[in-house]
Amino acid sequence: MNENCPDGAKGPGEIHTGSTKINFAADTQRWMEVMAERGWTVPNWPKEYGGGGLSTEETKILYEEMLAIGARAPLVNMGTRMFGPTLLEYGTEDQKQRHLTVIARGGAPWCQGYSEPGAGSDLASLRCRAEDKGDYFLINGQKIWTSGAQFADWMFCLVRTDFEASKHNGISFVLLPMDQEGVTVKPIELISGSSPFCETFLDNAIAEKRDLVGQLNEGWTVGKRLLQHERSGQGGLGTGAQRSRPVGVTIDLEMPDVLNDYVNDPSIAPELRDRVIDWEMKSAAFRLTQKRAGEESRDGKTPGEATSVFKLYGSTLAQDRQDLIVDLMGHQGVGCEDETFTSDETGAARSWLASRAVTIYGGTNEVQANIIAKRVLGLPD
Amino acid sequence: MTEYTQDQATFREVVTKFLQAKSTPTDVRRLMASDEGYDADVWQQLCQEVGLAGTHIPEEYGGFGFGPVELGIAAEEMGRHLYCGPFFSSAVMAGYAILNGDSEANKQKLLPEIAAGSTVATLVLDSVNDPNQVGRQLRVTGKELDGTAPIVTDAHIADVLLVVASGEDGLGLYSVIADADGVKISPQQALDPTRKLSRVAFSGAEVQKIGHLSESGLNKTWDQISVALAHEMIGGAQQLFDSTLEYTKVRVQFGRPIGSFQALKHRCADLLLELEWAKAATHHAAFCLASGQEPETASMAKAMASDIYMEAARAAVQLRGGIGFTWEEDTHLWFKRAKASEVFMGSPHTHRERLLSLMEEAS
Ligand SMILES: Cc1cc2nc3c(=O)[nH]c(=O)nc-3n(C[C@H](O)[C@H](O)[C@H](O)COP(=O)(O)OP(=O)(O)OC[C@H]3O[C@@H](n4cnc5c(N)ncnc54)[C@H](O)[C@@H]3O)c2cc1C
Numbered sequence: 001m002n003e004n005c006p007d008g009a010k011g012p013g014e015i016h017t018g019s020t021k022i023n024f025a026a027d028t029q030r031w032m033e034v035m036a037e038r039g040w041t042v043p044n045w046p047k048e049y050g051g052g053g054l055s056t057e058e059t060k061i062l063y064e065e066m067l068a069i070g071a072r073a074p075l076v077n078m079g080t081r082m083f084g085p086t087l088l089e090y091g092t093e094d095q096k097q098r099h100l101t102v103i104a105r106g107g108a109p110w111c112q113g114y115s116e117p118g119a120g121s122d123l124a125s126l127r128c129r130a131e132d133k134g135d136y137f138l139i140n141g142q143k144i145w146t147s148g149a150q151f152a153d154w155m156f157c158l159v160r161t162d163f164e165a166s167k168h169n170g171i172s173f174v175l176l177p178m179d180q181e182g183v184t185v186k187p188i189e190l191i192s193g194s195s196p197f198c199e200t201f202l203d204n205a206i207a208e209k210r211d212l213v214g215q216l217n218e219g220w221t222v223g224k225r226l227l228q229h230e231r232s233g234q235g236g237l238g239t240g241a242q243r244s245r246p247v248g249v250t251i252d253l254e255m256p257d258v259l260n261d262y263v264n265d266p267s268i269a270p271e272l273r274d275r276v277i278d279w280e281m282k283s284a285a286f287r288l289t290q291k292r293a294g295e296e297s298r299d300g301k302t303p304g305e306a307t308s309v310f311k312l313y314g315s316t317l318a319q320d321r322q323d324l325i326v327d328l329m330g331h332q333g334v335g336c337e338d339e340t341f342t343s344d345e346t347g348a349a350r351s352w353l354a355s356r357a358v359t360i361y362g363g364t365n366e367v368q369a370n371i372i373a374k375r376v377l378g379l380p381d
Numbered sequence: 382m383t384e385y386t387q388d389q390a391t392f393r394e395v396v397t398k399f400l401q402a403k404s405t406p407t408d409v410r411r412l413m414a415s416d417e418g419y420d421a422d423v424w425q426q427l428c429q430e431v432g433l434a435g436t437h438i439p440e441e442y443g444g445f446g447f448g449p450v451e452l453g454i455a456a457e458e459m460g461r462h463l464y465c466g467p468f469f470s471s472a473v474m475a476g477y478a479i480l481n482g483d484s485e486a487n488k489q490k491l492l493p494e495i496a497a498g499s500t501v502a503t504l505v506l507d508s509v510n511d512p513n514q515v516g517r518q519l520r521v522t523g524k525e526l527d528g529t530a531p532i533v534t535d536a537h538i539a540d541v542l543l544v545v546a547s548g549e550d551g552l553g554l555y556s557v558i559a560d561a562d563g564v565k566i567s568p569q570q571a572l573d574p575t576r577k578l579s580r581v582a583f584s585g586a587e588v589q590k591i592g593h594l595s596e597s598g599l600n601k602t603w604d605q606i607s608v609a610l611a612h613e614m615i616g617g618a619q620q621l622f623d624s625t626l627e628y629t630k631v632r633v634q635f636g637r638p639i640g641s642f643q644a645l646k647h648r649c650a651d652l653l654l655e656l657e658w659a660k661a662a663t664h665h666a667a668f669c670l671a672s673g674q675e676p677e678t679a680s681m682a683k684a685m686a687s688d689i690y691m692e693a694a695r696a697a698v699q700l701r702g703g704i705g706f707t708w709e710e711d712t713h714l715w716f717k718r719a720k721a722s723e724v725f726m727g728s729p730h731t732h733r734e735r736l737l738s739l740m741e742e743a744s
Contacts, residue, residue: 277733280740281681285658288665292384313654366647373646377626377653380641 002069004034010070018077018106019151032106035074042080042104045088049096050104078148079103079110081233083156086226090173090214099154099175111178113143113157113200114223121367123158124167124220128202130159130174137161137174137212139182139205145361149185149198152178157207158223161216173219175211182206192353228304230362231311268328275324283317305375312368315358322348322355385450392447393454399431400462406711412465413574413714417538419466427466428498434472435496438480443493449605449670453612453663460616463714465575467501469613470535475502475543477605482554483592491541491556504606505530505544505557505581510724511731512603519546519583521555521590526563526583532725536579537568544583545594552599555588562586573721575714604679607726608670611663611679611686614722618659618686621693621715622652625700632701645700652693659685677739684732687723694719 008027016024016032024032035041038052044059045051054062066073084103087095102108119126128141139159149155155176162170178185182205185198214222290310325348326333335341335349359365373379385393403423412418428434437452438444445451452473459468476495479488479502494500507530508514519528526546536542542557542564557564563586569578626649629640639645659682666682669675694716698705705712723729 273737274730274733277737277740281662281685281733281736282658284681285662285665285685288661289657292661309654309657312650313658369647369650370643372650372653373640377646377649378630379626379646379649380630380638 001065001071004031005069005071006030009072009074011072013072015072016075016106017109017148017151018075018079018103019109019148020107020153021109021151031071032074036105039104041075041106042084042100045084045100045104049088049100050102051100075106077103077109078112079108082112082226082229083110085229086222087213089225090222092210094210095175095213108153109148109151111146111149111152111155111200113146113155115145116142117144121364123223124171126158126160126171128157128159129163130161130172130207132161135209137172137207137209139174139176139202139207141202143200143202145188145197146185146200147197147361149178149200150187154178155183155200156213156226158219159207161219165217168220170217171219171223172216173213173222174207175213176205176207180205191356192350227363228307231368232307272324272328276328279317279320279324283321286313286317305371308363308368308371309376311362312365312372315365318358319355322352326352385454389451389454392451393458395431396433396455396458399427400458400464403427404459404462404464406463406714409463409465409575409714416568418535418574418577419538424466424468425498427468428496432496434468434476434498436472438472438476438492438496442488443496449608449667450664452609453667456609456612457616460613460718461620463575463617463620463718467503467535467538469576469609470503470539471495471498471501473609474504474534474606475541477602478504478543478545478554479591481598481602481605482594487556487591500540501535501538502541502543503533503535503539505533505536505542507531507545510727512599512727515545515599516547516552519544521546521548521553521588524587524589525585526555526557526588527585529580529582531580532569533566533579533581534576534725536566536581537577542581543591544588545599546588548590550593552594552596554591554594556591557583557586557588571721573717575718576721600676603726604676605670607679607683607732608663608666610722610726611659611666611682614686614690614719615656615660615663617715617718617722618656618690618693621690621697621712621719622656624712625649625693625697628701639700648696648700652689652696655685655689655692659689662686677736680727680732680736680739683727684729684736687729687732690719691723 006027008025009031014025014028016028032041036050039045039047039050040052040062042050043052043054043062044056045053047053052059052062080103084100087099091099099108103110113128114123114126116126116128128139128143130137130139137159139157141159143157146155155178157174157176158171159174160170161172164170176183182203184201184203186201187198190196213219293306293310329345329348332341332345333348333352335346337346363371374381403426408420412420432445433455435444436447436455437449438446440446456469456473472495476492479491479495482488491500491502495502505519506515507518507528509532519526519530526544528546533542536559539559542559544555544557545552546555547553559566563584565582565584567580567582569580571578626640629645629649630638632639640649662678662685663682666678669678697712698716701710701712704710727735
C-alpha cells in the first residue's frame with residue numbers, strides 16, 4: 001500500500017465520493033483506483049460484488065495498515081456506507097451484481113430520497129406515491145433535503161405503494177436513476193451559503209420493477225436498517241480508516257494545534273478551561289466505547305438500536321466541539337473571508353455553522369432519545 | 382480498553398453474591414445508625430472467606446495478588462450494595478500507601494494483617510481534595526507528629542493510622558498507633574452515615590517512619606485510590622439508574638406509566654449515555670493502572686464517575702417525586718453517598734484541572 005499510496009492521499013484532505021460529476025485531485029483519484037482494483041474500497045464485501053472478500057479480522061488489519069501510513073479512506077459515500085451494506089442484506093442477486101460492483105469501483109454515486117416536506121421526524125408518514133405499471137413503478141411526489149442529489153446518478157427512495165394500509169405497512173424501497181425526464185433537482189442554499197442538498201421533484205419518474213428492494217409494502221424494514229448503517233457512521237462506528245484513531249494510548253487534546261494558544265492563554269476564563277477538559281474526557285470515553293462496539297459490529301453483528309446511542313452522543317460531541325472552538329476564539333471566531341482573520345479562524349466559523357446539521361440529519365437528537373428510551377431502555381409508549 | 386476475562390467475571394459473581402446476602406438495605410440502615418458503622422462478623426467473613434481485603438495485595442504479603450482491575454470489580458459491587466465497613470479505608474487506602482512505600486519490614490508486618498482483616502488501618506491525609514495540598518497541616522519533628530486532619534475515614538475503628546506528613550526531609554509516610562498518647566479522634570456527624578468520618582488531631586504523637594514519599598509516589602497512591610473510588614461510584618450510579626428506570630415503568634399518573642412521558646424518557650436516555658461513558662473511562666483507568674500507563678486516566682475516571690453519580694442521584698429523587706424525599710425509601714442512602722464521594726479524593730473540578738495540567742505537561 002505504501003508504494004501505491006500517493007502523497008496527496010495521505011493526511012487530511014479530499015476523499016473520493018465516487019461522483020462522476022465532480023473532478024477529483026489526481027492523487028485522490030489514483031488512490032481510489034488502485035484500491036478498487038483489489039476490492040479494498042469496500043474490503044469486507046464479497047469479491048463477486050467488487051469487494052475484497054476480507055474477513056472481519058483481515059479488514060481490521062487493512063485499516064490499521066492504512067492508518068499506519070497515514071492514508072485516507074479511498075472512497076466514502078452513501079453507497080459504501082449505507083446503501084451497499086443494506087443491499088448486501090436485502091438485495092436480489094441481480095441487484096447486487098448491477099449496483100454493488102459499480103459502487104465498489106467509485107462509480108454511480110447515490111442519494112437518499114427519504115425526507116419530504118411533510119415527513120421529517122415522522123418519516124413513515126411519507127406520501128410520495130408509486131403506482132404499479134406492470135414492469136415499472138410510476139412515481140409522483142416531492143423529496144427534500146436530498147444531499148448530493150445534483151451530483152448523484154441514482155437515488156434509493158422510500159415511496160408509498162399502499163394508501164389503505166397503516167402508515168408503516170404501505171411503504172416500498174425502490175431505486176431510480178436520476179438522469180430521467182421525471183426527475184428535477186433544485187439545490188437549496190444552506191446556512192453556510194453552500195448548497196450540498198436539494199429539493200427533488202418526481203413527476204412521472206420511473207423505477208423499474210427489478211429495482212424494488214425487499215418485498216412490496218415492506219420497505220420500512222429495509223429503510224430502517226439503512227438508517228442504522230447511516231447512524232452508526234455518524235456515531236463514528238463506520239469502518240473508514242480516516243475515522244479509526246488509535247484509542248487510549250494517551251488521551252491527547254483532540255483540538256487542533258492552533259487552539260493550544262487559546263487554551264494556554266492565562267486570561268482565559270476558568271469556565272472555558274473546564275469545558276475544554278470536559279469535552280476531552282467525554283471524547284476519550286466515547287472513543288473507548290466506540291472501539292468496543294466497533295469490534296462487536298466487525299464481528300459480523302449488524303448494527304442495532306444501540307446505533308442511536310452513538311448517533312446521539314457523537315453528534316452532540318461534534319457540535320459541542322465547534323461551539324467550544326469558536327467560544328475560545330472570542331471575536332476571532334466570527335470571521336468570514338477577510339484578511340484580519342487567519343484561515344484557521346474562518347475555518348472554525350464555517351465548521352461551527354456546518355455543525356448545526358449533525359444533530360438534525362439521520363434523525364434528530366430528540367428522535368434518537370425517543371428510540372433509545374423505547375428500544376434500549378424498554379420505556380412504554 | 383480490554384475486556385474482562387472469564388475469571389474476572391466469576392470473581393464479580395462471587396462478590397455480588399456475598400454482598401446481596403450481607404449488605405441489604407436493611408443491613409445498611411442498621412449499620413449506619415450504629416457508632417461503629419460496620420458489622421465485625423461480616424467484615425471477618427469478607428476478609429477470611431472471600432478474601433476481598435487482600436484482592437490487590439501480593440501473595441507474598443498474604444493477599445490474592447490481583448491488581449487494580451479486580452479491586453475495581455470488588456469496589457464497584459460494594460458501591461452498588463453500599464457496603465458499610467473499613468474495606469475502602471483499610472484495604473484500598475492504607476493498603477496502597479504501604480504497598481507503594483519502601484519499607485519491606487512494614488509490608489511484611491502490616492499487609493498480611495490488613496488482608497486478613499485482623500488489623501484495621503486507615504490513611505490520614507490533611508487534604509482530601511488535592512494532592513498538592515497534602516502535608517501543609519501535619520508535621521513531624523524528630524519522632525513527634527503535630528497537626529490536624531479534618532476528614533479521615535474510619536479512624537474511629539482503626540488500629541493503625543498511616544499518616545502522610547511533612548518531615549525535615551520533605552513528605553513522608555508514618556505509622557501511628559491509633560490509641561497512642563497525643564492522638565485525638567473525634568467522630569463527625571456527617572451527611573453520609575454509611576461511611577464514618579472523624580477529625581483526627583495529633584499533638585506530639587509518637588510516629589514510626591515508614592519511608593520517604595516523593596511527589597510522584599503520593600500522586601500514584603492518589604490515582605490508585607481515585608480509580609477504586611470511581612468504581613465504587615459507578616456501581617452506585619448503576620444501582621440508582623436501574624432502580625429509577627424500574628420505578629418509571631410502574632408508577633402510573635394521568636392513566637399511564639410516568640416512563641411514557643417524553644421529558645422522563647429523554648432524561649433517562651441522557652443518563653444512560655453518561656453512565657456508559659463513565660463506566661468505559663473507569664474500567665479503562667483500571668486497565669491502565671494495571672499496565673502502568675497513563676496517570677491522567679485516573680483523574681478522568683474520578684471526574685466522570687462523580688458527575689454521573691450525582692446526576693443519577695438527582696434524577697433518582699426527582700423522578701420518584703415525594704417518595705424520593707422520604708427517609709423510608711432507600712434512594713437517599715445512595716444520594717448522600719454520591720455527594721460525599723464526589724468531594725472525597727478530589728472534586729470533579731480538581732480532577733479536571735489535574736488532567737489539564739498533565740496534558741499540558743505532555744504536550
Ligand atoms: C445537512 C442535512 C442533510 C440531510 N440529508 C438528507 C438526505 O440526504 N436525504 C433525506 O432524505 N433527508 C436528509 N436530511 C433530512 C433530515 O433527515 C431531516 O431534516 C430530519 O429527519 C428532521 O426532519 P425535519 O427537518 O422535517 O424536522 P421536524 O421533523 O419537523 O422536526 C422539527 C423539530 O421537532 C422535533 N421533533 C419532531 N418530532 C419529535 C418527537 N416525536 N419528539 C420530540 N421532538 C420531536 C425535532 O427533533 C426537531 O427539533 C438532511 C438534513 C440535513 C440538515
